[in-house]
Amino acid sequence: METLIKTRTLPKELRLLRLLAARMALPEKDHKRYVNLEKGYEGEILFDARAEVLAKDRLILNDLLLETNNTSFQMDSAFISQGTISLYEVKNYEGEYLYDPESDKFTSQYANNITNPLHQADRCDILLRQLLHSKGYNVPIVYKVIFINLEFTLYLPKPHKSIILPTQVNPYIRRLAATPAKLTPNDKKLANLLVSLHKEDDPYPRLPSYDFSQLKKGVGCCSCLSLDVIVNDRYCICLKCGRKEGLDEAVLRSVEEFRLLFPHIKITTNVVYEWCGGGIHKRKINRVLREKYTMAGYGRYSFYV
Numbered sequence: 667m668e669t670l671i672k673t674r675t676l677p678k679e680l681r682l683l684r685l686l687a688a689r690m691a692l693p694e695k696d697h698k699r700y701v702n703l704e705k706g707y708e709g710e711i712l713f714d715a716r717a718e719v720l721a722k723d724r725l726i727l728n729d730l731l732l733e734t735n736n737t738s739f740q741m742d743s744a745f746i747s748q749g750t751i752s753l754y755e756v757k758n759y760e761g762e763y764l765y766d767p768e769s770d771k772f773t774s775q776y777a778n779n780i781t782n783p784l785h786q787a788d789r790c791d792i793l794l795r796q797l798l799h800s801k802g803y804n805v806p807i808v809y810k811v812i813f814i815n816l817e818f819t820l821y822l823p824k825p826h827k828s829i830i831l832p833t834q835v836n837p838y839i840r841r842l843a844a845t846p847a848k849l850t851p852n853d854k855k856l857a858n859l860l861v862s863l864h865k866e867d868d869p870y871p872r873l874p875s876y877d878f879s880q881l882k883k884g885v886g887c888c889s890c891l892s893l894d895v896i897v898n899d900r901y902c903i904c905l906k907c908g909r910k911e912g913l914d915e916a917v918l919r920s921v922e923e924f925r926l927l928f929p930h931i932k933i934t935t936n937v938v939y940e941w942c943g944g945g946i947h948k949r950k951i952n953r954v955l956r957e958k959y960t961m962a963g964y965g966r967y968s969f970y971v
């Protein structure tokens with residue numbers, strides 16, 4: 667049985683911010699958010715790789731966006747087995763932090779106003795309970811905050827039941843893997859319910875404002891996104907990382923990137939020509955567009971969908 671029920675994909679917001687960062691100077695707060703999203707995603711991927719061994723007898727749901735009573739919440743990772751949901755809030759923090767259970771605060775000399783990850787996990791737990799309750803389920807939920815980065819140190823007066831430190835991640839997973847779990851039909855039902863409730867994120871309102879004329883044009887590298895790419899008749903070659911990509915693929919990818927950034931602008935040969943920096947023959951662009959997309963409209967008013 668396939669137990670990885672929902673896989674993790676690059677979040678749309680991160681994808682958009684990567685594209686924007688390559689083509690404009692992001693305002694400071696957006697740049698900060700971009701760096702944090704990048705770091706968070708890297709941490710989640712690290713956790714997924716470690717947790718893979720558990721997939722044989724647990725249902726794994728990654729990156730679910732749910733909503734209850736008009737409040738959205740995101741679950742980094744959730745495992746379901748034997749009627750219990752385990753929630754994991756994955757943090758890729760680096761450096762030295764202090765947690766004081768008395769004041770219930772996380773502090774660090776490097777950063778101010780750190781959201782307490784325990785509160786985040788707790789909020790998730792409460793909202794998920796509420797949501798499941800409204801669907802007629804009463805399921806035990808446990809949660810852990812996983813600190814995945816090996817260069818993270820947390821000063822704690824004593825061990826905390828919901829905190830897994832970097833050096834404890836492997837032993838924790840080994841312990842889980844050694845505990846036999848049996849999937850029940852109800853587990854599967856619950857997993858399917860959660861997946862059916864997943865909402866697609868709409869990141870556009872959170873993005874900085876940008877328009878076509880303001881963004882740098884050119885074919886971005888398919889690997890490092892750099893615009894420092896030379897284009898010849900058949901290939902695009904990145905001067906930064908050396909990656910080589912077929913020209914047709916590069917054009918199609920550029921169109922997809924353009925569409926993601928500008929969902930409301932019609933795709934025409936001229937638009938794609940300009941977007942790609944003017945270095946690719948219009949005839950070539952036209953051919954690629956015609957092969958992959960459907961033409962709508964007529965003559966000079968035609969565009970591709």
Ligand SMILES: [Zn+2]
Nearest residue numbers: 887890904907
């Ligand atoms: Zn590159």
